[in-house]
Amino acid sequence: MKLNKRYPRSIRSYLSFYVSASVLTMVTLLMFFLFYTSGTGVKKYADDFAKRNNRQDAQFETYEDIPDEAVKSLSSKYNVVLEKDHSVNFEEPDGKRSRIFKESKQIDLCEVTDGSRPSNENEVMISLGYAEEHDISVGDKITVGKKERTVTGMFLRPDYLFMVENESDTYKNVDDFFLAVLDDKTFDSSFEEANVIYKVIYNDASKESEFRKEINSSYTMLSYLDADVNGRIHYVYQESDTYILVSWILLATVPFVAVVLICMILSRKISKEQKIIGTLSALGYKPRTIMLHYSIMAIIPGLVGGILMSGISLLVSGWFGKLTEGSFEPMEPDYSVPLPIMIAGVVLPTIIYYIAAMLVTRKILKYNTVTLLSGSVGAKNAGKKIFTGSNLKVRTRFALRSVIGNPGRSIVIFLGIFLGSTIVCFGNAYYDAMEVLADNPQSQIGTYKYRYYLSDYGEGIYDEKTDVLINASFEAGTDTTVNVIGADEGCKRLNIIDKDTDEPAKLNDGWYISTLAAAMIDVGKGDELSMKNTLTLEDKKIKISGIIHNDYDVFVISSRENASKVTGIDPKYYDCILSDESIDFENGEVALIITDKTAKKQMEMIADDFGTVVYTIILLGVVICIASLYVAINMMINEQAANISMLKVLGYKRSYIDTMVLRGNHILLIPGIVLGIISGAGLMKFFSDELVSVTEMIMPVEITLRTSLITIAVVCVCYFGSLLILRRRVDKIDMIESLKDNRE
Amino acid sequence: MIGGHYVYRNKNAKKQYGTGDAAVFALAGVDLTLDKGKVYVILGPSGSGKSTLLNMVGGLDSLDSGDLIVDGRNIASASKKELLRYRLEDVGFIFQFYNLIPDLNVEENIQVVSEISPKPLDIDEVLKALEIEQYRKRFPKELSGGQQQRVAIGRAMIKNPKLLLCDELTGALDTKSSYAVLKFVEKMNQMYGTTIIIITHNEAIADMADCVIRFKDGKVASKVDNAEKCPSEKLNL
Numbered sequence: 007m008k009l010n011k012r013y014p015r016s017i018r019s020y021l022s023f024y025v026s027a028s029v030l031t032m033v034t035l036l037m038f039f040l041f042y043t044s045g046t047g048v049k050k051y052a053d054d055f056a057k058r059n060n061r062q063d064a065q066f067e068t069y070e071d072i073p074d075e076a077v078k079s080l081s082s083k084y085n086v087v088l089e090k091d092h093s094v095n096f097e098e099p100d101g102k103r104s105r106i107f108k109e110s111k112q113i114d115l116c117e118v119t120d121g122s123r124p125s126n127e128n129e130v131m132i133s134l135g136y137a138e139e140h141d142i143s144v145g146d147k148i149t150v151g152k153k154e155r156t157v158t159g160m161f162l163r164p165d166y167l168f169m170v171e172n173e174s175d176t177y178k179n180v181d182d183f184f185l186a187v188l189d190d191k192t193f194d195s196s197f198e199e200a201n202v203i204y205k206v207i208y209n210d211a212s213k214e215s216e217f218r219k220e221i222n223s224s225y226t227m228l229s230y231l232d233a234d235v236n237g238r239i240h241y242v243y244q245e246s247d248t249y250i251l252v253s254w255i256l257l258a259t260v261p262f263v264a265v266v267l268i269c270m271i272l273s274r275k276i277s278k279e280q281k282i283i284g285t286l287s288a289l290g291y292k293p294r295t296i297m298l299h300y301s302i303m304a305i306i307p308g309l310v311g312g313i314l315m316s317g318i319s320l321l322v323s324g325w326f327g328k329l330t331e332g333s334f335e336p337m338e339p340d341y342s343v344p345l346p347i348m349i350a351g352v353v354l355p356t357i358i359y360y361i362a363a364m365l366v367t368r369k370i371l372k373y374n375t376v377t378l379l380s381g382s383v384g385a386k387n388a389g390k391k392i393f394t395g396s397n398l399k400v401r402t403r404f405a406l407r408s409v410i411g412n413p414g415r416s417i418v419i420f421l422g423i424f425l426g427s428t429i430v431c432f433g434n435a436y437y438d439a440m441e442v443l444a445d446n447p448q449s450q451i452g453t454y455k456y457r458y459y460l461s462d463y464g465e466g467i468y469d470e471k472t473d474v475l476i477n478a479s480f481e482a483g484t485d486t487t488v489n490v491i492g493a494d495e496g497c498k499r500l501n502i503i504d505k506d507t508d509e510p511a512k513l514n515d516g517w518y519i520s521t522l523a524a525a526m527i528d529v530g531k532g533d534e535l536s537m538k539n540t541l542t543l544e545d546k547k548i549k550i551s552g553i554i555h556n557d558y559d560v561f562v563i564s565s566r567e568n569a570s571k572v573t574g575i576d577p578k579y580y581d582c583i584l585s586d587e588s589i590d591f592e593n594g595e596v597a598l599i600i601t602d603k604t605a606k607k608q609m610e611m612i613a614d615d616f617g618t619v620v621y622t623i624i625l626l627g628v629v630i631c632i633a634s635l636y637v638a639i640n641m642m643i644n645e646q647a648a649n650i651s652m653l654k655v656l657g658y659k660r661s662y663i664d665t666m667v668l669r670g671n672h673i674l675l676i677p678g679i680v681l682g683i684i685s686g687a688g689l690m691k692f693f694s695d696e697l698v699s700v701t702e703m704i705m706p707v708e709i710t711l712r713t714s715l716i717t718i719a720v721v722c723v724c725y726f727g728s729l730l731i732l733r734r735r736v737d738k739i740d741m742i743e744s745l746k747d748n749r750e
Numbered sequence: 751m752i753g754g755h756y757v758y759r760n761k762n763a764k765k766q767y768g769t770g771d772a773a774v775f776a777l778a779g780v781d782l783t784l785d786k787g788k789v790y791v792i793l794g795p796s797g798s799g800k801s802t803l804l805n806m807v808g809g810l811d812s813l814d815s816g817d818l819i820v821d822g823r824n825i826a827s828a829s830k831k832e833l834l835r836y837r838l839e840d841v842g843f844i845f846q847f848y849n850l851i852p853d854l855n856v857e858e859n860i861q862v863v864s865e866i867s868p869k870p871l872d873i874d875e876v877l878k879a880l881e882i883e884q885y886r887k888r889f890p891k892e893l894s895g896g897q898q899q900r901v902a903i904g905r906a907m908i909k910n911p912k913l914l915l916c917d918e919l920t921g922a923l924d925t926k927s928s929y930a931v932l933k934f935v936e937k938m939n940q941m942y943g944t945t946i947i948i949i950t951h952n953e954a955i956a957d958m959a960d961c962v963i964r965f966k967d968g969k970v971a972s973k974v975d976n977a978e979k980c981p982s983e984k985l986n987l
Contacts, residue, residue: 382891391855391889394855394858394887399865400854400858400861400862400865401862401865403854403858404851404853404854404858404862407853407854408853411853412853648849649851649853652849652851653851653862654834654837655808655810655837655843655849656837656838656843656862656863656866656905657834657835657836657837657838657839657841657863657866657909658838658866659834659866662866741810741811742805742810742811
């Protein structure tokens with residue numbers, strides 16, 4: 007068919023459109039693919055790793071030791087795998103801290119990634135992340151347990167994929183903390199008093215509750231940590247789930263707007279060809295043939311963009327994946343794009359563009375051939391009569407009228423500005439959120455410098471420079487661990503300001519919940535909250551009287567008396583001290599110390615870690631901004647070619663032509679950017695709400711002046727940059743050819 | 751400046767489109783001199799080079815070789831800026847398909863030129879002369895072909911050009927509208943002394959010219975002065 011010869015000619019004529027539309031399709035889909043492959047890659051690796059190394063379902067400590075015989079009988083009775091885990095913590099002479107393990111045999115197995123297991127007292131195997139961080143190789147000598155030993159190998163453990171020293175830490179530490187494994191004989195002979203925790207795998211989930219109750223009644227549970235809330239295990243899933251969620255949200259928003267934009271441009275291009283469509287129709291071409299012809303031309307951006315996206319994602323998904331796994335122990339996830347999704351990435355935009363072109367062509371073909379040949383389909387005067395009585399210069403009237411009188415074209419340009427602003431604002435708002443989280447923890451948490459969790463209960467008050475608290479762990483909602491706190495109403499060092507009244511919470515009168523806990527469990531003021539004691543599994547209910555603004559901690563708080571009724575801990579006791587100064591405790595008196603620097607440092611590290619990803623979003627946002635604006639402005643210049651050539655014939659200077667044809671669209675910049683910023687904030691809010699249960703953080707939705715200015719600057723640079731590039735096209739418009747085209 | 755005895759002179763003007771075997775000499779050495787204030791009609795078959803000549807004279811395109819002298823200035827060697835000024839001040843164009851700007855109404859389509867012209871005519875006077883005063887707020891789509899062409903004449907004349915170049919100005923019009931349009935072109939020549947070049951296939955229009963030039967194969971085949979001009983309304987269109 008001779009019509010086929012139009013394909014290469016059309017591509018040549020509209021090359022810049024096809025290139026920019028393909029790039030726009032490619033980049034918007036690439037954003038989805040990168041986050042999706044990163045999330046699924048890490049998650050699948052963690053699942054496989056957990057399965058082959060028997061990852062625990064939970065770990066717990068008991069007041070009384072569980073004898074080996076009892077371990078066997080409990081395992082059999084409740085169909086569980088139960089194993090003791092022995093470890094000792096050491097402060098090494100070089101200031102590093104080691105946690106030395108006796109290698110587990112049933113649960114949380116060590117997977118040797120390099121070298122071999124130690125076989126005598128002079129040998130040690132260490133955690134892979136620390137070895138890589140400090141360039142330690144097999145055969146090197148390091149001090150472990152205050153004794154120099156030869157490194158025989160490196161390992162990973164499923165319960166330490168996220169290497170945090172303390173369970174409450176939220177960021178990895180491979181700088182001065184590592185795991186070490188000695189051979190069993192050396193461990194037993196070297197450390198008589200090792201820390202013991204129990205690890206369990208439930209083969210029959212229905213017996214979990216009964217098992218825990220028996221452990222508590224027989225051996226007194228001191229702590230219980232489910233794998234789903236154990237940061238060392240959970241954080242890998244939390245981050246991968248975050249990326250998967252991000253990818254789906256991006257897919258549902260950015261490519262959607264981009265596809266709408268391209269479909270609108272395609273529709274306008276086809277409408278512009280109505281005289282050719284009319285001619286083909288007059289020549290006897292069947293409507294189906296004409297529709298097919300234009301639909302095939304329309305699939306080019308989808309096909310090229312999809313194929314480019316697949317190729318580029320194959321090349322960069324591994325690199326991007328590595329960026330996102332910075333928090334974890336060195337892993338080898340497979341970041342390859344699943345073939346069905348890759349095919350969908352090529353096929354879906356192609357089909358959408360195909361259908362859009364088909365529908366527009368069909369609509370045009372409904373007009374009679376004479377109307378089509380006259381080129382009057384879609385020509386309306388609506389909106390063009392404004393400013394007729396105005397004293398404005400004609401070229402200003404023309405500029406304004408071409409924006410207002412051509413709503414379809416203006417919407418395309420507006421969408422380009424809007425899309426770019428949305429992505430750039432979102433990327434920056436995301437970054438701001440991380441910065442705010444890093445900047446504000448102490449102002450929300452409290453004024454204390456040190457927070458000591460005691461190994462045993464204290465009584466009365468500690469001293470006047472401290473506040474004391476009761477703490478107990480409860481489970482609420484779905485897999486949410488809530489800290490139940492009992493405090494005195496005059497507690498000064500903990501933030502207990504009622505969010506609604508801005509006054510200190512009346513702890514004696516009721517229960518208050520932190521904003522983070524409220525968001526995670528989805529409860530509010532006046533609601534009843536059901537909780538289960540993590541240790542005793544007792545069910546308790548409290549009524550929420552108010553909310554305390556704290557986006558970092560998951561807690562409910564009341565007076566020590568009220569907390570006592572829920573936790574069962576006598577109100578005269580305490581197990582947590584908040585202090586303005588450092589306190590010298592005896593060895594073993596303190597289970598955990600958190601300083602005012604801890605939260606800030608950890609949040610800063612998270613911000614840094616996410617920074618790379620956020621910059622990637624912003625970078626892709628800039629590319630999307632340029633591509634979408636380029637494609638929209640390019641379309642506008644093509645549509646105005648006849649007017650531009652006529653203005654040139656009339657002797658119009660370039661600056662006047664710019665004013666009439668290009669600068670009128672400047673008025674779309676302000677609403678485009680403003681609505682884009684609002685949309686970016688909306689996207690951020692949606693993100694924040696959706697991510698709260700995954701990340702256990704409330705990401706503040708604050709559009710700062712910095713974000714606003716960056717968004718305005720980036721979009722303006724992209725917009726004016728596109729105009730500058732495309733201005734050359736205005737120069738290149740040939741007066742004679744354009745007038746001839748108009749004649750056709 | 752229209753001061754010399756001629757408004758336009760073309761010396762051995764050449765213009766080629768395409769290269770090699772596909773080369774077409776649109777102008778294959780044209781020597782032509784036109785005097786100011788006269789009406790010229792250029793006739794010739796398609797591809798004879800008449801439109802190319804008009805584009806060259808109008809400063810829309812450039813010659814490959816030769817000179818194109820308007821009022822003593824060689825347009826063939828003019829810079830882009832000089833050509834722009836030349837189009838703005840000296841030349842008015844009328845096209846077969848009017849080429850009005852659809853987003854502007856009648857008045858604005860004329861104002862768009864008067865605003866940038868150094869010495870524009872009075873717009874009301876031009877609208878009145880063209881008998882389109884009553885349509886001044888209408889948009890091109892709301893006008894007939896003849897009315898649109900009158901607006902195009904107004905747009906071309908508002909700058910009071912030395913040269914009015916008309917490319918098949920009645921080609922898209924019915925007979926009645928053609929008479930009307932030609933009447934106004936004639937009127938412009940009489941009112942403002944504008945030199946007018948009309949390119950057409952329509953032999954009948956030749957009768958209203960002071961001089962008839964015939965083109966063939968990119969060259970001037972003949973140039974004949976009309977001893978007696980026929981008023982436009984008496985043309986046998």
